[in-house]
Amino acid sequence: MASINRAVASPTNAASVSWTVSFSEDVTGVDASDFALFRAAGVAGGSIGLVTPAAGPASVYTVTATSGSGDGTLGLNLVDNDSVKDKAGNPLGGAGTTGSNNGSFTGQTYSIDKTGPANAPTITAGPTAGSSVASTSANFSFASAESGVAGFRCQLDAAAVAACTSPAAYSSLAQGGHLFAVWAVDSLGNAGPSATRSWTVDTVAPAAPSITAKPSSPSNQTAPSFTFTGEAGASFLCKLDAASFAACVSPVSYTGLAAGSHSFQVEAKDATGNVGAAASYTWTVDLSAPSITVTFPNNGGTYSASGWNAGCSGSAAICGSATDPSGVASGAVSILQISSGKYWNGSSFT
Incomplete structure (x- = not known):
């Protein structure tokens, strides 16, 4: 032998x-x-x-x-x-x-020797556990202070476990939840317990909110209020006219509006920080009364029956016009008998 x-x-x-x-x-x-x-x-x-x-x-x-x-x-x-x-x-x-x-x-x-390191590595950088991030990329840093550690193995979601170094970078991640795991290995390739980190990728912005209550247009309100709804869990950003967007809640009110055109906008912001398209509403604040012009009878005029009857293009009537930048909704005429202080009701002065 x-x-x-x-x-x-x-x-x-x-x-x-x-x-x-x-x-x-x-x-x-x-x-x-x-x-x-x-x-x-x-x-x-x-x-x-x-x-x-x-x-x-x-x-x-x-x-x-x-x-x-x-x-x-x-x-x-x-x-x-x-x-x-x-x-x-x-x-x-x-x-x-x-x-x-x-x-x-x-x-x-x-x-x-079939026993790996006793302790899991420490993940020192990467998306916060349980967080939602508006990025399709993620970088993880990790380390082990244990003696005998020769390297690391990493896994993302259901992909194969593979040798890796710190930092481990991932890109083009799909929307939704993800799980990163890392193991320390010794010189023989024995792996110890894993350290894991879960997070959610969300780069999809919320839909534009719905404005459910607003002033009419035109309106004579100088202190309007707006009510709106949006994606569940979202917060909101509002702006009036040329002001900047600022955090707001529904309903939101404004005061001291000047006459003229105004614009209100509201955006939804999800928990990740994605901001969606704005919903907007434009309206007019009208604080001026209509302008009225009476073309017949003349102020202080005296008329015979025939003159009166011929006053408004050959008919017995009071004529004139009313104008307003926002449009005239209706008009009303009253006749006052100066001697009695009474108004005409259609058949007599009362």
């Missing part, structure tokens, strides 16, 4: 490991029954599986075994049972398995 050496590096977290078993000459009869696993510390389980080549003669064989569970030491030993023989039929170590004829051999061991 020459050696039983590890076939791969140690320490390892592999599910299976191999040893190279070398003899001083070609031998036959080598199989799994000729070997036994040595376990120490926290390693449990594991079993010898494949021995290649399956049939000799050969001077070098490869023995593969599962590494079981837990951390610790796993080795491979050859146990002489006189089944391994050279081409002349001589058994390993000589006939018999005791004393000077015992051909048993102790091989190299692996250090099995």
Whole structure:
């Protein structure tokens, strides 16, 4: 017997490991029954599986075994049972398995390490947990103060877990909720517990509010009030004429308006800060009475029956006109008898 050496590096977290078993000459009869696993510390389980080549003669064989569970030491030993023989039929170590004829051999061991870092990394920068942001990009910074950490793995939503470095940048994110996770890993690739951060991407602005109550146009009100509604959870920004938009609530009122045209606008702002299109209303404040001109009868005039009857284009009437920039809605005429102080009711002065 020459050696039983590890076939791969140690320490390892592999599910299976191999040893190279070398003899001083070609031998036959080598199989799994000729070997036994040595376990120490926290390693449990594991079993010898494949021995290649399956049939000799050969001077070098490869023995593969599962590494079981837990951390610790796993080795491979050859146990002489006189089944391994050279081409002349001589058994390993000589006939018999005791004393000077015992051909048993102790091989190299692996250090099995399947445990990752004990603590999750710390996420030091990125969207605030549970927040809603108006950006389709996100950058996360993270770190671990634990010794033995060799790198990190990251995952966004349902994407595959992949090696990453800090900061990890993501772009073109869809609207809605997202979840970022990061793990610290040791030099063997064992991962510890994850640190996670959830947030919501919202870049969609609210719809324009609905103005549900407003002054008529024209109006003689100099202190108008507006009522409006919008997206659930939204706040509002209002402005009158050339003023700047400012936070407001419904209803909002204004005072001291001058005569003329005015414009009211209101925008909705969601919790993320997205501001939607404005709803607007323009109206006219009219504080001037209509202008009236009486064309017949003349002021202080005296008329005969025929003159009166011919006064308004040949009919007995009072004529004139009324004008107003906002339009005249209606007109009314009253006749006062100066001598009696009475008004004409259509048939007599009362």
